Every structure is written in structure tokens, then in C-alpha cells.
Amino acid sequence: MKPRSTFVLLALGFGYAFLYLPLALVVIYSFNASSLAAVWGGFSLRWYAELLNSRDVLDAAWLSVRIAAVSATLASVLGTMAALALVRLGRFRGRTLFVGMLTAPLVMPEVITGLSLLLFFVSLQQLLGLVFARGAGTIAIAHVTFCTAYVAVVVQSRLSQLDASLEEAAMDLGGRPLGVLFDITLPIATPAIAAGWLLAFTLSLDDLVIASFVSGPGSTTLPMLIFSKVRLGVTPDVNALVTIMVLIVAAGVSIAGIAMQRREAERARSREQIGTAA
Amino acid sequence: MTSPAPPHRDGPDPEPGTSAWRLRSPWERVTLAVPYAWLAFFFLAPFAIVFKISVADPIVAQPPFTPLFDVGAEGATSLHLTLDNYAFVLADRLYLLTYLGSLKLALLTTFLCLLLGFPMAYGIARSEPTTRRVLLMLVIMPFWISFLLRVYAWMGILGRHGVLNELLLWTGVISQPLELLHTDAAVFLGMVYSYLPFMILPLYATLERLDESLLEAASDLGGRPAEVFRDVTLPLALPGTIAGCLLVFIPAMGEFVIPALLGGADTLMIGRVVYEEFFFNRDWPVAATVAVLLLLLLVGPIVLLQRYQEEDAT
Amino acid sequence: MTGPNPSQSAAEPGPRAVRDAAPFVSVEGVTKRFGDFVAVDGVDLDVARGELFAILGPSGCGKSTLLRILAGLERPSSGRIVIDGVDVTRLPPYERPVNIMFQSYALFPHMTVAQNVAYGLKKERLRAAEIRERVAAMLELVQLSRLADAHPRQISGGQSQRVALARALIKRPKLLLLDEPLAALDKKLRERTQFELANVQDSLGVTFIVVTHDQEEAMTLASRIAVMDAGRFIQIGTPGEVYEQPCNRQVADFVGKINLLDGVVERRGEGTAMVRCEGIDAPIRIACEGEVATGASVCVAVRPEKILVSRRPPAAEGRTVLRGVVFDLAYFGNLSLYRVRTAGGRILDVSAQNQRREAARTLEWDDEVYLSWEDASMILLLE
Numbered sequence: 001m002k003p004r005s006t007f008v009l010l011a012l013g014f015g016y017a018f019l020y021l022p023l024a025l026v027v028i029y030s031f032n033a034s035s036l037a038a039v040w041g042g043f044s045l046r047w048y049a050e051l052l053n054s055r056d057v058l059d060a061a062w063l064s065v066r067i068a069a070v071s072a073t074l075a076s077v078l079g080t081m082a083a084l085a086l087v088r089l090g091r092f093r094g095r096t097l098f099v100g101m102l103t104a105p106l107v108m109p110e111v112i113t114g115l116s117l118l119l120f121f122v123s124l125q126q127l128l129g130l131v132f133a134r135g136a137g138t139i140a141i142a143h144v145t146f147c148t149a150y151v152a153v154v155v156q157s158r159l160s161q162l163d164a165s166l167e168e169a170a171m172d173l174g175g176r177p178l179g180v181l182f183d184i185t186l187p188i189a190t191p192a193i194a195a196g197w198l199l200a201f202t203l204s205l206d207d208l209v210i211a212s213f214v215s216g217p218g219s220t221t222l223p224m225l226i227f228s229k230v231r232l233g234v235t236p237d238v239n240a241l242v243t244i245m246v247l248i249v250a251a252g253v254s255i256a257g258i259a260m261q262r263r264e265a266e267r268a269r270s271r272e273q274i275g276t277a278a
Numbered sequence: 279m280t281s282p283a284p285p286h287r288d289g290p291d292p293e294p295g296t297s298a299w300r301l302r303s304p305w306e307r308v309t310l311a312v313p314y315a316w317l318a319f320f321f322l323a324p325f326a327i328v329f330k331i332s333v334a335d336p337i338v339a340q341p342p343f344t345p346l347f348d349v350g351a352e353g354a355t356s357l358h359l360t361l362d363n364y365a366f367v368l369a370d371r372l373y374l375l376t377y378l379g380s381l382k383l384a385l386l387t388t389f390l391c392l393l394l395g396f397p398m399a400y401g402i403a404r405s406e407p408t409t410r411r412v413l414l415m416l417v418i419m420p421f422w423i424s425f426l427l428r429v430y431a432w433m434g435i436l437g438r439h440g441v442l443n444e445l446l447l448w449t450g451v452i453s454q455p456l457e458l459l460h461t462d463a464a465v466f467l468g469m470v471y472s473y474l475p476f477m478i479l480p481l482y483a484t485l486e487r488l489d490e491s492l493l494e495a496a497s498d499l500g501g502r503p504a505e506v507f508r509d510v511t512l513p514l515a516l517p518g519t520i521a522g523c524l525l526v527f528i529p530a531m532g533e534f535v536i537p538a539l540l541g542g543a544d545t546l547m548i549g550r551v552v553y554e555e556f557f558f559n560r561d562w563p564v565a566a567t568v569a570v571l572l573l574l575l576l577v578g579p580i581v582l583l584q585r586y587q588e589e590d591a592t
Numbered sequence: 593m594t595g596p597n598p599s600q601s602a603a604e605p606g607p608r609a610v611r612d613a614a615p616f617v618s619v620e621g622v623t624k625r626f627g628d629f630v631a632v633d634g635v636d637l638d639v640a641r642g643e644l645f646a647i648l649g650p651s652g653c654g655k656s657t658l659l660r661i662l663a664g665l666e667r668p669s670s671g672r673i674v675i676d677g678v679d680v681t682r683l684p685p686y687e688r689p690v691n692i693m694f695q696s697y698a699l700f701p702h703m704t705v706a707q708n709v710a711y712g713l714k715k716e717r718l719r720a721a722e723i724r725e726r727v728a729a730m731l732e733l734v735q736l737s738r739l740a741d742a743h744p745r746q747i748s749g750g751q752s753q754r755v756a757l758a759r760a761l762i763k764r765p766k767l768l769l770l771d772e773p774l775a776a777l778d779k780k781l782r783e784r785t786q787f788e789l790a791n792v793q794d795s796l797g798v799t800f801i802v803v804t805h806d807q808e809e810a811m812t813l814a815s816r817i818a819v820m821d822a823g824r825f826i827q828i829g830t831p832g833e834v835y836e837q838p839c840n841r842q843v844a845d846f847v848g849k850i851n852l853l854d855g856v857v858e859r860r861g862e863g864t865a866m867v868r869c870e871g872i873d874a875p876i877r878i879a880c881e882g883e884v885a886t887g888a889s890v891c892v893a894v895r896p897e898k899i900l901v902s903r904r905p906p907a908a909e910g911r912t913v914l915r916g917v918v919f920d921l922a923y924f925g926n927l928s929l930y931r932v933r934t935a936g937g938r939i940l941d942v943s944a945q946n947q948r949r950e951a952a953r954t955l956e957w958d959d960e961v962y963l964s965w966e967d968a969s970m971i972l973l974l975e
Binding site: 166168170171174176183184188 | 696
């Protein structure tokens with residue numbers, strides 16, 4: 001164990017407590033029978049029941065999940081293409097602009113992205129006389145646009161670590177460029193692409209501001225629904241929602257962690273079996 | 279940004295990042311063109327539209343602004359531009375205060391995140407690999423849980439009937455519940471809470487890349503831990519640190535959700551202004567103008583970010 | 593003895609494995625420019641079928657670039673490459689009958705050893721059964737059969753190298769290129785692999801071109817060597833020719849250790865010259881043919897192992913003799929290296945095999961000794 005200063009340890013301790021305390025409290029209160037935080041009315045699951053019976057919540061959740069799945073998939077495709085172009089094509093005209101378009105969405109305030117896309121859709125409708133209703137489709141388009149940048153960052157980071165001689169070796173052995181992409185490059189980049197998909201899915205699922213701007217009547221996503229509920233104050237069934245989310249995420253992370261550990265153990269075992277005698 | 283050179287090369291690299299057999303095959307063009315076109319159409323073009331609307335007049339119509347080109351009686355088109363919106367916004371002291379308020383909030387948030395995030399990132403980067411993985415997971419996990427829900431959690435704590443007030447009342451520290459929610463302080467708290475992972479992760483990435491042997495060499499040459507930190511760690515981590523700060527500062531400037539939920543009626547933030555001008559006042563041109571001005575303020579930092587990210591990567 | 597002209601041996605293939613009169617691989621005037629930088633400068637080379645040829649040179653000399661041009665991973669700025677009568681200059685790497693073994697081995701991490709080896713055959717669209725057979729046979733040849741289902745991260749460096757070799761050889765290429773094949777191996781492994789590589793090449797009869805900066809590697813593996821620097825071939829010849837008959841100072845110094853005595857021609861005789869060298873009292877008499885004028889600056893070169901060092905004065909017949917003092921020494925177990933300083937202040941490196949097993953060293957620091965070597969051991973270098 002490397003010697004660590006007490007200051008660092010204190011910072012770590014405080015930091016993690018700071019991050020998790022609010023969540024812990026919400027989880028506890030989701031089981032509170034009373035709707036007021038002030039009073040502990042006893043252990044109860046009534047908020048969970050209310051939540052799961054609420055038509056609004058379930059519809060919004062289902063819509064959000066569908067939009068997120070579509071957006072994440074499309075963003076993964078576009079983001080991977082962008083990453084490939086960046087890493088393999090070296091200098092080309094318009095590269096700076098391309099990089100800019102892939103960096104800006106990462107930091108652009110959501111109100112600006114949301115507003116600009118909405119105005120864009122409205123102008124399209126007006127200028128070109130296109131008739132389309134704003135809704136799930138426009139939300140998905142918006143999500144794909146900013147998620148592509150995130151996927152591109154993740155995949156590009158992996159691709160730039162990829163030894164170019166792997167692809168050269170494949171070509172030398174007879175693989176044509178397109179074949180090499182599917183035989184070598186993409187398979188090796190798959191974990192990064194999957195991580196990018198997951199990231200895009202989460203971002204899409206979680207987006208409030210942009211969806212508010214570009215959505216239409218009848219398309220209420222889960223964050224939009226929650227926002228309208230909590231503006232007015234704390235609502236206990238949202239506590240239940242938080243707890244459910246925490247459980248899902250914790251479960252997902254644990255499973256991923258266990259899966260990784262098992263792979264490590266397996267690898268170590270097979271390495272022993274094979275032995276490293278030259 | 280570029281692929282590493284193959285392990286053994288004579289002479290300088292040919293254009294960095296090119297596959298050695300320079301292929302300008304149609305497939306490569308497609309791979310570049312598709313995302314390029316998408317982003318140009320759905321990311322870049324909308325900014326042009328925003329700008330265009332910021333120079334239009336608001337009218338009661340659908341959509342509520344005048345078109346750029348007016349087709350007159352004989353079919354002659356004339357350009358309809360106005361800078362009224364800009365004059366309006368720039369002259370109004372309230373807007374100026376709001377921009378400054380957002381700036382203040384963003385700077386303070388960045389600073390506090392840095393203060394807490396740097397030692398945390400440092401601690402994680404220097405820990406054993408197994409512990410490190412767990413610690414990182416713990417930082418990333420809140421990120422997967424909805425942002426909105428985490429801000430909501432603070433509402434529960436800071437509200438009049440929230441946990442904190444209940445605790446203070448119960449222990450007798452106060453006799454009346456404190457107005458903690460809907461204050462500037464609550465907004466600060468919420469901001470730091472939400473943006474902390476965004477500071478920790480890039481800082482961790484930078485610090486993790488730091489070559490341990492450099493620190494050992496400095497120590498071997500007589501540097502005490504504090505000196506080594508100041509002379510070696512800090513300068514090397516600087517580009518990544520600046521990039522991390524910008525990654526917090528830029529979106530914080532335009533933050534909407536946290537001020538909306540945790541802030542008071544008089545908490546003036548630009549993000550909120552844009553939202554309210556648009557949805558409540560239905561004044562699209564002014565909303566567009568405010569957005570354009572915000573964008574102009576952020577262009578500099580965004581360019582800086584790109585530069586520092588590249589510098590950090592090399 | 594005067595040195596031969598550079599590239600003189602190019603037209604005449606070496607003694608080992610020479611089958612055809614016409615060159616199998618022909619590099620004609622190949623140049624490669626990267627912007628202003630010329631990496632390969634008008635290189636000509638002929639390699640015979642079945643030859644094991646080495647290109648030797650320091651880092652940055654252009655040898656790896658030349659290798660990549662041969663493989664098709666770079667296109668030459670000018671010149672052409674002909675393999676077995678076919679001009680392959682414009683062919684992409686996947687259409688050439690050439691395969692390359694990378695220095696890093698470049699094994700595909702997401703495929704097993706067997707899948708790696710099979711990749712090239714899969715791209716040839718052979719039947720699955722045939723692929724399986726040939727992969728099994730090849731793994732047998734390189735003694736990796738039991739690792740067929742392992743992944744690259746699970747095997748050692750030496751094993752990785754054999755996989756890389758198998759993967760390339762299974763395609764029965766007309767030409768196999770090897771980039772620093774022994775560089776990543778430790779010393780013991782290197783020696784063993786040297787012999788294995790040579791054996792494999794011999795038994796399969798594939799033409800090999802090896803690129804390396806390690807002169808030992810080049811000399812032990814190759815039947816002919818090209819010494820390369822700054823994009824050009826300086827000398828091409830057998831290891832013996834390159835070592836014992838370097839054409840210039842650069843080659844002499846690069847391949848093995850050598851003593852370079854700079855001097856001026858004092859007197860010319862019939863087939864001889866008297867050279868006055870810096871730091872050496874008496875002028876040295878050396879065989880010299882050709883147009884070397886009195887007063888010309890030359891260099892007398894003699895390898896450390898050719899010099900005899902002794903306490904007692906040696907026979908002087910047909911030998912050059914000097915006196916000196918042991919300035920420094922290093923013991924290597926099998927041999928000892930002595931640095932001897934002459935009266936004139938010149939230091940000569942001498943290596944002597946420790947032929948007798950003795951507890952005490954024969955020579956010590958500050959011993960007065962005699963250095964001598966056969967006249968024929970000297971090389972007269974003109975540049």
C-alpha cells in the first residue's frame with residue numbers, strides 16, 4: 001500500500017460520503033409510510049405500488065427506454081465511424097471542424113443545443129413545408145446528435161491505442177481493407193463500442209432539457225414527467241423511483257464487476273496451465 | 279488523436295495517423311462523410327438558425343418570429359433583419375447581472391470541484407489496482423443514476439420539512455426550520471454535487487498516466503514529497519487539470535435544471551432565462567439572442583478545451 | 593589489400609543456396625521520400641531464390657522503410673520491385689506473394705494461435721478442411737501444437753515469434769521479410785532461434801530478407817549482407833567479405849570492433865605503401881595496389897582478434913610489431929579485451945581467447961607488452 005497522506009484520505013472519505021449520502025437518505029425515505037419526511041410513518045412499500053400503478057410513469061418510462069435504445073444504437077454507429085475516420089485518415093481538409101463538432105457537444109450547455117435544434121426543426125417545417133410532428137423522432141435525432149460525440153471520444157481513445165501493425169499484418173496476409181476492418185479493427189474495438197453504447201443509452205435516458213425543447217404533444221419522456229412532478233416539491237413516489245434506479249445500477253455494476261473478475265481468474269488459470277516455457 | 283507509429287520506423291513518420299498504404303477508397307470517404315454530414319446538418323446548421331432568429335422580430339404567429347426573407351407584393355424579396363433584440367438584451371441590466379451570476383456560479387463550482395476532486399482523483403490514481411477499480415466504480419455509479427433524481431435528492435434534504443431541518447430541529451440547534459432550499463447556497467451545493475464526477479474522471483485519467491518513475495527519480499534526487507508534488511506532479515498534470523476545469527465550467531455556465539429546482543425565484547441563471555424566455559414569454563427571438571450571446575462567451579473556453587485536451591493527450 | 597568497390601558483389605550471389613542465374617527478387621532504383629526527407633535513396637539489389645539475405649544498418653538508415661516498400665505497406669517514390677519476374681511495385685500488400693514478420697509480431701489478440709495462423713489461408717478462401725490440415729502441420733513444424741487454442745496474451749515472447757513465423761510461412765510466400773526478428777528475445781533464446789530460423793529457411797527453401805541493426809544477427813543468419821546507411825547501400829557481400837574486406841571506414845567500424853589507424857602515405861613502392869600513422873612510432877608497411885599517391889590520407893585497419901599480445905618479442909617475419917603498455921582490460925570469461933597504449937599515445941583494442949585455464953591473469957594493468965599482427969590482417973581504407 002503506497003503511503004498516502006491523511007489529507008488525501010480525508011478528501012476521499014468526505015468526497016464519497018458527500019456523493020452517496022443524499023442517495024442513501026432518499027432510499028431510506030422511499031420506504032417511509034408517511035408522505036412527509038418529517039414523520040417516520042413506519043416501513044411501507046406503498047410508494048412503490050403507486051409508482052408501478054401509475055400509467056403516466058410507465059408510459060413515460062417505456063418511451064424513454066425506446067428512444068434511448070434507438071439513439072444509443074445509431075449514435076454508436078455514427079460515433080464509431082467518426083472515430084475510425086479520425087484515427088485512420090490523418091490530416092484531411094475540414095478535420096479541425098470535424099474535431100470541433102465532436103468536442104463541442106460534450107460541453108455545450110443543453111439549453112443551447114435544445115433551443116437550436118427546436119428552432120431548426122421549426123424552420124425545416126416552415127421553409128420546406130415538411131409536415132412532421134415533433135415527438136419521439138425529433139427527440140431521438142437530438143439525442144443521436146450529442147451522443148455521437150461521446151461515443152466517438154470513447155472509441156477513438158481505444159482505436160488510437162491499437163497498434164497499426166495489426167491491421168498491416170492482416171493486409172499483408174491477404175485481407176482487403178474492408179475485410180480487415182471487420183476481422184481485426186472492430187472486434188478489438190468492441191468493448192469500447194459497447195461502453196460507448198451504454199454511455200449513450202444513459203445520457204439519452206437521463207436527458208431533460210433537450211427533450212423538453214424538441215418534444216411534442218403526447219411525447220413525454222420520464223425525465224420530463226419527473227421534472228413536472230418535483231417542481232412542486234418532494235413527491236414520495238419519486239423516492240421510490242430513485243431507489244429502483246439505484247438498485248438497477250448497483251446490480252448492473254456488480255454483475256459487470258463479477259464478470260470481469262471471473263475472466264481475470266480464468267485467464268490466470270489458463271496461463272498457469274500453459275506455462276511460459278519458451 | 280493519431281495512431282501510434284509501428285514499433286520500428288526509420289525516419290520521420292509519414293503524415294501521422296495514416297494507414298501506411300494510403301487508401302482513399304470510397305469506403306473511407308463514406309466513413310467520414312456520414313457522421314460529418316449528420317453533425318453538420320443537426321449540430322452546426324441549427325446554430326445558424328439560432329443566429330438568424332436572433333435578428334428577427336417577434337410576432338404573434340406560428341412560428342412566433344418574422345421570416346428572414348420577405349416576399350413583397352411584386353414578388354421582390356427583401357431582407358428583414360433587426361438588431362433590436364441585441365439592443366434590448368445588452369441594455370437591460372438584469373440580463374447583464376444574469377450573465378455575471380452564471381459566470382460566478384460556474385467559476386465557484388469549478389473551483390470547489392477542483393478543491394475536492396483533485397485530492398480524490400490523486401488518491402484513486404495512487405491506490406492499488408484492485409482498490410482503484412472499486413473506487414472508480416463508486417465515482418462512476420452516481421453518474422449512471424439519473425442526474426435529475428440526484429438533484430431531487432437534495433430537495434429532500436434541504437427542504438423545510440427535509441432531513442437536515444428535521445435533524446437540526448430535533449437536536450434543538452434551531453427552533454424554526456431554515457430556508458435552505460430555493461437559495462443560492464442550495465444551487466452551489468447541487469452544482470458541486472452533480473459536477474464532481476465530471477472533474478474527478480478526467481483528472482484521474484491525467485494523474486494515472488503520470489509515470490511513477492518520474493516521481494521516484496525526483497525523490498531520489500532529494501525532493502521531499504511536497505516539493506516533488508509541486509515540481510513534478512503539478513506541472514505534468516496541468517494540461518489535464520485545465521481540461522477538467524473547462525469540462526465543468528462550460529456546461530455549468532448554461533446549467534438549467536439545478537437552478538430551476540434548487541434555486542429561488544431570484545436566482546438568475548442564463549440557462550433558466552433562455553428556457554423561460556422561450557417557454558413562458560414565448561419570445562423566441564430574445565431567447566435566441568440570449569443563447570447566441572452565451573455561445574459567444576463560451577467559444578473561447580471551448581477552443582481552449584480542445585487545445586488542452588490535445589496537449590494532455592501527447 | 594585494397595577494399596573492393598561498394599555493391600560490387602551485387603551481381604554475384606553468395607555461395608549458399610544459389611540455384612538460378614537470374615535474380616529472384618530485384619530492387620531497381622527504389623527511392624522513398626517523405627516530404628524533404630529521403631529515407632531510401634536509389635537502392636539496387638538482387639537476391640537469389642532461396643537466399644537468406646540481411647540488410648544491416650543503424651537506426652534511421654532506411655532499412656525498415658525499404659522492408660515496408662517490399663511488403664507493399666509503402667509505395668516507393670520511384671523505382672520498381674520485381675519478384676519472380678513480376679513487377680509488384682503497384683500491388684497492394686494483400687495481392688503480393690510477400691509476407692512480413694513484424695518486430696512486434698502483431699499477433700491478433702482476439703484470435704487463438706490457431707486462428708492467427710489460419711487467417712492468411714482464410715483470406716485465400718481455401719476449404720475449411722484443408723485449412724485445418726495445413727494449420728496443424730505448420731504448428732507441428734514450429735512445435736506449438738499444444739498451444740493451438742491459447743491466446744497471444746497467454747504465451748511467451750519466444751512462442752509469439754514462432755506463431756508470427758508460422759502465420760507468415762503457411763502462405764508459402766515467395767519472399768519472407770523479417771523485421772529485427774531476434775531483437776525482442778533474450779540472449780540464450782536469441783542464439784537458439786538463430787539456428788532454428790536458418791534451419792526452417794533451409795528446409796522450406798523460402799527466400800528470406802532480414803532487416804536488423806544487430807551485426808551478430810546479420811552475420812550468423814545471412815548468406816549475404818547489405819550494409820546500409822542514410823538510405824544507401826554501402827557494401828554488399830558475404831559476411832566474410834563484409835567483415836574482412838570492408839570497403840570503407842564506415843562499414844569497417846559498423847560491423848564488429850576494429851582499430852582504425854589514421855595516417856598519411858609516406859612512400860609508395862611496388863605493390864606496397866609505407867604509412868605513417870598517428871601515435872605509431874614506426875611507419876607501417878602495408879600491401880597496396882592501385883592509384884594511391886604519396887601524401888594521401890588513408891586509414892590502416894586491423895581487427896582486435898587479429899592482434900597478438902605477448903610479453904616477449906614475437907617473430908617479426910611478415911608481421912607488424914609494436915610496443916605498448918596495457919592501459920585497461922576486461923575479462924569476459926571466454927576472452928579478454930585489452931586496451932594497449934603505444935608510446936605515441938595511440939590506444940589499440942586487442943582481444944585474446946583465454947585458451948588456458950589459469951587462476952591468475954596472464955597480463956595486468958601497466959604491463960609492458962608487444963603487439964603484433966600479420967601483414968595480411970591489415971586493411972587499407974581509402975575513405
